[in-house]
Amino acid sequence: MTAALILIALLILGSTAVAMSLRNLIHSALLLVLSWMGIAAFYLWAGAEFVAFAQVLVYAGAVSMIVLFAVLLTRRSRADLSIAPASLRRAVAGVLAGGATAGVLTLAVLRTNLQIAPSAAPTVTVQQLGLELIGPQVASVLVVGVILTVALLGAVVLAASDRNDGKEDAP
Amino acid sequence: MNAPANTNSLLERAPVMIRDWIIGFFPESLRWPVGALLAIAAMLAVFGLVFAFLTLAERKLLGRAQNRPGPNRSGLPFFRGTKLFGLTQPFADAVKMLTKEDIVPRAADHLLHFLAPVLVVAFALMTFAVIPYGRQLVAVDIDAGVLYFFAAGAATELAIFMAGWASHNKYSLIGAMRALAQLISYELPLLLSVVPVVMLAGTLSPTKIVEAQANVPGGLIPHWHVFTPWGAVGFAIFMVAALAEANRSPFDLPEGESELVAGHLTEYSGFKYALFFMAEYFGMIGLTGMGATLFLGGWQAPCAFLEFIPSYLWFGVKMLSLILFMMWIRATLLRLRIDQLTRLAWKFLVPLALINLGTAAFWSRTDSWSGPLQFVRWAIALALIVVPFVVIGRRLTAGLAPRTYRYAT
Amino acid sequence: MNTLQLCLLISSALFCIGLAGALSRTNTILVLLGIELMLNAANLNFIAFWRFNPAPLPATGVIFVIFAIAVAAAEAAVGLALVIAIYRHQQNIRLQDATRLKG
Numbered sequence: 001m002t003a004a005l006i007l008i009a010l011l012i013l014g015s016t017a018v019a020m021s022l023r024n025l026i027h028s029a030l031l032l033v034l035s036w037m038g039i040a041a042f043y044l045w046a047g048a049e050f051v052a053f054a055q056v057l058v059y060a061g062a063v064s065m066i067v068l069f070a071v072l073l074t075r076r077s078r079a080d081l082s083i084a085p086a087s088l089r090r091a092v093a094g095v096l097a098g099g100a101t102a103g104v105l106t107l108a109v110l111r112t113n114l115q116i117a118p119s120a121a122p123t124v125t126v127q128q129l130g131l132e133l134i135g136p137q138v139a140s141v142l143v144v145g146v147i148l149t150v151a152l153l154g155a156v157v158l159a160a161s162d163r164n165d166g167k168e169d170a171p
Numbered sequence: 172m173n174a175p176a177n178t179n180s181l182l183e184r185a186p187v188m189i190r191d192w193i194i195g196f197f198p199e200s201l202r203w204p205v206g207a208l209l210a211i212a213a214m215l216a217v218f219g220l221v222f223a224f225l226t227l228a229e230r231k232l233l234g235r236a237q238n239r240p241g242p243n244r245s246g247l248p249f250f251r252g253t254k255l256f257g258l259t260q261p262f263a264d265a266v267k268m269l270t271k272e273d274i275v276p277r278a279a280d281h282l283l284h285f286l287a288p289v290l291v292v293a294f295a296l297m298t299f300a301v302i303p304y305g306r307q308l309v310a311v312d313i314d315a316g317v318l319y320f321f322a323a324g325a326a327t328e329l330a331i332f333m334a335g336w337a338s339h340n341k342y343s344l345i346g347a348m349r350a351l352a353q354l355i356s357y358e359l360p361l362l363l364s365v366v367p368v369v370m371l372a373g374t375l376s377p378t379k380i381v382e383a384q385a386n387v388p389g390g391l392i393p394h395w396h397v398f399t400p401w402g403a404v405g406f407a408i409f410m411v412a413a414l415a416e417a418n419r420s421p422f423d424l425p426e427g428e429s430e431l432v433a434g435h436l437t438e439y440s441g442f443k444y445a446l447f448f449m450a451e452y453f454g455m456i457g458l459t460g461m462g463a464t465l466f467l468g469g470w471q472a473p474c475a476f477l478e479f480i481p482s483y484l485w486f487g488v489k490m491l492s493l494i495l496f497m498m499w500i501r502a503t504l505l506r507l508r509i510d511q512l513t514r515l516a517w518k519f520l521v522p523l524a525l526i527n528l529g530t531a532a533f534w535s536r537t538d539s540w541s542g543p544l545q546f547v548r549w550a551i552a553l554a555l556i557v558v559p560f561v562v563i564g565r566r567l568t569a570g571l572a573p574r575t576y577r578y579a580t
Numbered sequence: 581m582n583t584l585q586l587c588l589l590i591s592s593a594l595f596c597i598g599l600a601g602a603l604s605r606t607n608t609i610l611v612l613l614g615i616e617l618m619l620n621a622a623n624l625n626f627i628a629f630w631r632f633n634p635a636p637l638p639a640t641g642v643i644f645v646i647f648a649i650a651v652a653a654a655e656a657a658v659g660l661a662l663v664i665a666i667y668r669h670q671q672n673i674r675l676q677d678a679t680r681l682k683g
Binding site: 001002005006009012013016017019020025028029032035036039042043046047048050051054055058059062063066067069070071073074090091093094095097098099101102105106109110114115116122124128129132133137140144147148151152154155156158159 | 582583584585586587588589590592593594595596597598599600601602603604605606607609610612613614616617620623624627628630631632633634637638639641642643645646647649650651652653654655656657658660661662663664665667672673
């Protein structure tokens with residue numbers, strides 16, 4: 001049980017750390033997909049299979065696609081893909097800030113007396129989730145729907161090129 | 172639900188009985204992993220053979236469609252003169268693929284170039300786990316099976332991107348970008364066409380969706396989702412989107428051999444190329460299997476008195492006819508252009524799928540209508556679909572003159 | 581240290597890797613991905629607390645994560661559209677160069 005968790009943790013943290021330090025953007029993006037899959041594995045480990053599959057579908061299926069697309073659209077040559085190293089000051093500052101936050105969070109987690117349930121994992125079926133979403137959470141579902149629609153329209157407006165919307169031959 | 176004599180016939184239980192017999196040789200603690208391995212081995216064997224003969228069927232079918240015989244030369248070794256209609260062609264192809272030189276471009280991204288074909292087959296195989304092939308034949312019966320299926324299916328396109336990018340070839344890269352654009356466009360109608368089924372069956376588990384389409388005892392008309400207004404439209408959208416998901420003609424733009432050499436496959440040779448080919452067929456098998464499960468009643472027989480035929484045979488017949496239908500489409504239709512492809516998805520299929528969702532909601536609310544009201548229900552549901560179909564179709568084709576053919580009569 | 585604390589440590593490590601990445605990289609896409617990772621770390625916490633809650637609520641943590649995933653997807657779409665818009669204006673996506681709004 002705990003061994004599986006540690007394996008998953010190594011997968012997540014290792015792939016993320018390497019991804020964040022690589023110079024090649026495509027490799028970073030693909031490693032992050034691996035890390036998102038690891039997070040899905042964590043959800044499976046915790047017994048939340050619906051969320052795990054949603055994570056794979058949304059992150060490995062959709063977000064990674066948009067990221068790769070953006071990477072390919074924002075470069076002029078293949079050499080563009082290997083990014084120039086960040087200035088040393090910036091890198092050190094970033095790592096220091098991350099490390100300081102890590103220290104604070106670790107201390108906080110270890111000092112807090114957290115009670116855990118002695119019983120087995122809570123189970124939630126897809127049907128329960130659906131009833132919960134349609135029943136008590138229906139307002140939030142509507143709000144999320146509106147957010148997604150607005151985000152979609154906003155993304156189209158932002159990314160749409162305003163020149164060259166000419167008369168390409170119609171189908 | 173069904174007469175017990177039908178459901179418990181010997182043929183029906185045969186696969187499960189064989190599995191239990193083999194598992195019986197192992198100690199208690201090993202039974203679960205052995206059972207899982209057996210399921211994997213059986214699936215690999217069956218679908219490996221199905222893949223081999225599907226390639227032959229496709230070549231034969233395309234050949235007939237183009238008025239030529241297709242492969243008919245390969246016979247048996249040591250028996251010269253036996254031709255067997257070219258039935259051994261797949262094995263000859265396999266030997267050829269295995270003995271070919273494996274070429275990796277010098278500038279390629281070696282790791283990704285190697286990983287891509289492995290991953291593409293792995294993800295395609297993962298989708299097989301949740302499809303119910305028969306009454307008791309499902310490898311992993313999970314609650315969110317449909318979601319799992321589409322999650323694993325979406326990941327295959329990532330492997331295709333890896334192949335295109337790692338090859339360090341402009342054609343490959345264009346193929347990869349097309350694959351991404353296609354996936355982003357067609358994932359949406361594919362999922363939206365499935366939502367009504369999930370909504371009316373009230374579950375995401377494929378086995379329960381099949382059970383929801385069970386025959387009424389003694390009934391003659393199949394109680395499948397495709398025989399409802401929303402189901403028919405959903406099935407049509409699903410099949411179009413499935414063609415795009417499986418990169419099949421007329422949506423095989425990532426490959427596009429007339430303009431991109433072979434798209435993301437340009438720099439692959441030998442067995443790696445064969446793996447991509449395999450993944451394409453596995454994807455097709457998975458998608459048609461899921462289509463049959465969701466809309467065509469899965470392993471259910473069309474009417475009650477035909478239930479003496481084992482359920483897995485029914486499933487196989489449905490899946491194979493859908494695959495043959497895809498091949499027929501490949502032989503018939505021309506490849507689309509990328510802008511036409513995305514336009515079809517975003518401006519036609521997505522609105523239609525959303526409207527179809529409304530129709531399904533209407534259908535489920537009027538479940539209690541009977542007698543003459545049944546006709547009203549059908550009329551309203553059909554109107555809810557046909558009117559938007561005509562209106563959107565007219566809007567999209569407005570301003571286009573009828574096509575004229577200068578050199579054909 | 582119990583399992584819940586282990587989960588929380590994992591998620592805080594993930595959060596900090598994301599934070600360090602977002603602060604130290606200059607490529608806008610990587611910065612966005614770092615932020616995405618921080619969101620994911622929060623999701624890990626939700627699931628961990630849901631899993632080990634002494635007084636279990638049936639679906640709260642899971643529902644929260646579902647909403648978070650939806651919002652994260654929207655964020656990624658808008659963010660990358662912004663990246664493409666920036667690229668069109670200044671021909672690169674280095675974050676330091678996008679200073680035109682600076683007073």
